[in-house]
Amino acid sequence: MTPPLFLVPDLGSGDTLLLTGAEAHHAATVTRLTVGEQVLLSDGRGGLAEARASQVSPDRVVFDVLSRRVTERPRPWLVVVQALPKGDRGELAVELLTELGADEIVPWAAARSIGQWKGDRVAKGVAKWQRTAQAAAKQSRRSRIPVVAGLAGTEQVAGRIGAASAALLLDSDADQPLGRLQLPADGELVLVVGPEGGLTPAELELFGRCGARPVRLGAEVLRTSTAGAAALAVLSVGLGRWS
Numbered sequence: 032m033t034p035p036l037f038l039v040p041d042l043g044s045g046d047t048l049l050l051t052g053a054e055a056h057h058a059a060t061v062t063r064l065t066v067g068e069q070v071l072l073s074d075g076r077g078g079l080a081e082a083r084a085s086q087v088s089p090d091r092v093v094f095d096v097l098s099r100r101v102t103e104r105p106r107p108w109l110v111v112v113q114a115l116p117k118g119d120r121g122e123l124a125v126e127l128l129t130e131l132g133a134d135e136i137v138p139w140a141a142a143r144s145i146g147q148w149k150g151d152r153v154a155k156g157v158a159k160w161q162r163t164a165q166a167a168a169k170q171s172r173r174s175r176i177p178v179v180a181g182l183a184g185t186e187q188v189a190g191r192i193g194a195a196s197a198a199l200l201l202d203s204d205a206d207q208p209l210g211r212l213q214l215p216a217d218g219e220l221v222l223v224v225g226p227e228g229g230l231t232p233a234e235l236e237l238f239g240r241c242g243a244r245p246v247r248l249g250a251e252v253l254r255t256s257t258a259g260a261a262a263l264a265v266l267s268v269g270l271g272r273w274s
Contacts, residue, residue: 033071033172034068034069034070034071034081035058035062035064035070035071035169036070036071036072036073036169036172036173037050037054037057037058037070037071037072037073037169038054038072038073038074038075038165038169038176039054039072039073039074040074041074042072042073042074042078042079042080042099045096046095046096047085047093047094047095047096048072048080048082048093048094048096049091049092049093049094050072050091050092050093050094051090051091051092052090055088055089055090055091055092056089056090058070058084058087058092059087059088059089059090059092060089064084064087064092065084065087066084066085066086066087067083067084068083068084069081069082069083069084069097070082070083070084070094071172072094073168073173073174073175075165075168075174075175075176076175076176077101077102077103077104077174077175078099078100078101078102078174079099079100079101079102079174080096080097080098080099080100081096081097081098081099082094082095082096082097083095083097102174102175104175105132105134105175105272106216106217106218107196107197107214107215107216107217107218107219107220107270108134108135108218108219108220109132109133109134109135109220109222109263109266110133110134110135110136110137110191110195110219110220110221110222111128111133111135111136111137111221111222111224111259111263112137112139112183112188112191112221112222112223112224113125113128113136113137113138113139113224113255113259114139114140114141114143114144114224114225114226114255115138115139115140115141115144115145115146115147115148115156115226116144116145116146116226116227116254116255116256117145117146117227118146120146120254120255120256121138121146121156121159121160121256122159122160122163123256123257124224124255124256124257124259124260125160125163125164125167125179126163126164126166126167127167127256127257127259127260128177128259128260128263129163129164129167129168129171129173129176129177130167130170130171130260131260131263131264131267132263132266132267132272133177133259133263134175134177134178135177135178135179135180136160136164136177136178136179136180137180137183137188137191138156138157138160138179138180138181138182138183139182139183139184139185139188139223140182140183140184140185141185141225141226141230141234142185142230142231142233142234143225143226143227143228143229143230143231144226145226145227145228148182153181153182156182157179157180157181157182160179161179164176164177164179185234185237188223188238189237189238189241190241191219191221192221192223192238192241192242192243193241193242194219195218195219195220195221195242196215196217196218196219196220197214197215197218197220197221197244198220198221198222198223198238198241198242198243198244199212199220199221199222199223199243199244199245199246199262200223200225200230200235200238200239200243200244200245200246201222201223201224201225201245201246201247201248201258201259201262202225202230202235202245202246202247203247203248203252204245204247205245205246205247206245206247207244207245207246207247208246208247208248208249209246209247209248209262209265209266210265210268210269212244212246212269214266214269214270220266221243222259222262222263222266223238223243224255224258224259224262225255226255227254227255246262248261248262248265
C-alpha cells in the first residue's frame with residue numbers, strides 16, 4: 032500500500048522534518064499515524080521526501096528523512112480550461128482533473144455557464160477550487176499540486192489558446208477523435224471544456240481563430256464536470272504519462 036502523503040511548506044535539507052498545524056492534526060488524529068510509520072512529504076511544488084515518524088502528538092509530528100527527490104516540471108504542461116459547472120459539480124471536476132493529471136486548472140465564466148461567480152464569490156470560488164485540488168493531490172500522492180488560476184473570461188481563454196503549443200476544444204460534433212491526435216512534446220497543451228449548454232457560436236469562432244482544434248471523445252455526451260477527466264485519461268496515455 033502506498034504510504035500517506037502530507038504537505039510541508041519546505042522540504043529543507045536536514046535529517047528531520049517537522050509537521051505542525053492542521054497537517055499534524057490530520058496525521059495524528061485522522062490518519063492515526065504511529066511512531067515508526069513511513070510516509071511521503073511534499074512541498075506541493077514537485078519536491079518529495081520519504082520519511083519515518085519519530086515523534087507523534089496531536090499538533091506536532093517529527094519525521095526522520097530517508098530520502099529526497101524533485102520531480103521535473105511536466106512536459107507538456109497540461110492546462111484545463113473548465114467552464115463553471117453548477118453547484119458542487121465544480122469541486123467534482125477539480126478533484127477528477129487533479130487525480131488524472133492536470134497541471135493547471137483555469138475556471139472559465141463561459142457565456143452559457145450555469146454556475147456564476149460574481150463579486151466576492153469569485154475569490155471564494157477560486158479558494159474552494161484550490162483547497163479541492165490540494166486535497167485531491169494528497170489523496171492521489173501527487174508531488175505537485177495543480178495551479179488553480181483566477182477566474183478567466185472568454186478573451187483571457189482566447190489568449191491562453193493563442194499562446195499554447197496546441198489547444199483542443201471538446202466538441203461532441205467534432206470529426207477528429209481525441210485519441211488519434213499528434214500531441215506536442217513541450218510548451219502548454221490547453222484543453223477547453225465547455226459548459227452543459229455548449230459553446231456559443233461566437234466562442235467557437237473566436238477559439239477556432241486563435242488556434243483551438245475541436246475534438247471528440249466518443250459517441251457518448253459527458254457532463255462538463257466529467258468530460259475533462261475523461262479527456263485527460265486519453266491524453267495521459269498519448270503523452271506516455273501512464274506508460
